[in-house]
Amino acid sequence: NAGVTQTPKFRILKIGQSMTLQCTQDMNHNYMYWYRQDPGMGLKLIYYSVGAGITDKGEVPNGYNVSRSTTEDFPLRLELAAPSQTSVYFCASSLTGAQREAFFGQGTRLTVV
Amino acid sequence: GENVEQHPSTLSVQEGDSAVIKCTYSDSASNYFPWYKQELGKRPQLIIDIRSNVGEKKDQRIAVTLNKTAKHFSLHITETQPEDSAVYFCAVNTDKLIFGTGTRLQVFP
Numbered sequence: 001n002a003g004v005t006q007t008p009k010f011r012i013l014k015i016g017q018s019m020t021l022q023c024t025q026d027m028n029h030n031y032m033y034w035y036r037q038d039p040g041m042g043l044k045l046i047y048y049s050v051g052a053g054i055t056d057k058g059e060v061p062n063g064y065n066v067s068r069s070t071t072e073d074f075p076l077r078l079e080l081a082a083p084s085q086t087s088v089y090f091c092a093s094s095l096t097g098a099q100r101e102a103f104f105g106q107g108t109r110l111t112v113v
Numbered sequence: 114g115e116n117v118e119q120h121p122s123t124l125s126v127q128e129g130d131s132a133v134i135k136c137t138y139s140d141s142a143s144n145y146f147p148w149y150k151q152e153l154g155k156r157p158q159l160i161i162d163i164r165s166n167v168g169e170k171k172d173q174r175i176a177v178t179l180n181k182t183a184k185h186f187s188l189h190i191t192e193t194q195p196e197d198s199a200v201y202f203c204a205v206n207t208d209k210l211i212f213g214t215g216t217r218l219q220v221f222p
Contacts (some may be wrong), residue, residue, distance in 0.1 A: 104156040
């Protein structure tokens with residue numbers, strides 16, 4: 001049982017490049033989330049999904065896109081990377097109902113230069 | 114949308130003292146209130162949570178209290194130890210899981 005797995009762990013992008021951050025979970029969780037955490041700061045919700053085929057914007061969605069074609073996978077797409085997107089990105093998942101604990105992946109450290 | 118405020122942003126205590134972190138939220142529909150601990154360079158991990166039908170919950174040295182009328186909840190850590198040093202986040206969950214801004218706790222021996 002791997003939990004929540006994110007790839008890659010580190011990435012350096014040039015301004016204007018695009019990339020996809022991968023997130024997969026093997027716990028059959030319905031809810032999945034993407035957060036960014038700037039240095040010394042809190043976790044800001046980018047996008048979330050309550051099930052396959054359903055996604056919605058969080059607090060800071062601009063510059064990002066997501067899709068949720070399966071229960072397991074929730075990739076985050078960065079189009080036209082900007083220095084302001086330099087951050088650590090965390091994916092998380094949780095069950096619905098009373099069991100709400102969110103389990104986090106190990107994070108992806110992204111630098112845009 | 115939901116707004117979660119957390120105070121203080123930093124907290125320094127002597128080993129053995131108590132630490133209290135407070136959060137307020139805006140959405141009265143919120144029904145689940147977890148607290149996460151994040152050590153340096155690591156992912157956040159749940160330490161305790163409380164649901165809206167409960168006023169207080171305790172797990173060894175940590176406790177959480179909830180006042181739904183006033184829309185605030187607090188984390189209490191007693192008999193603090195150096196290994197409690199970390200950043201603590203409150204969060205509020207309806208469908209979205211929204212985090213507070215974090216509290217950096219330092220416990221000095």
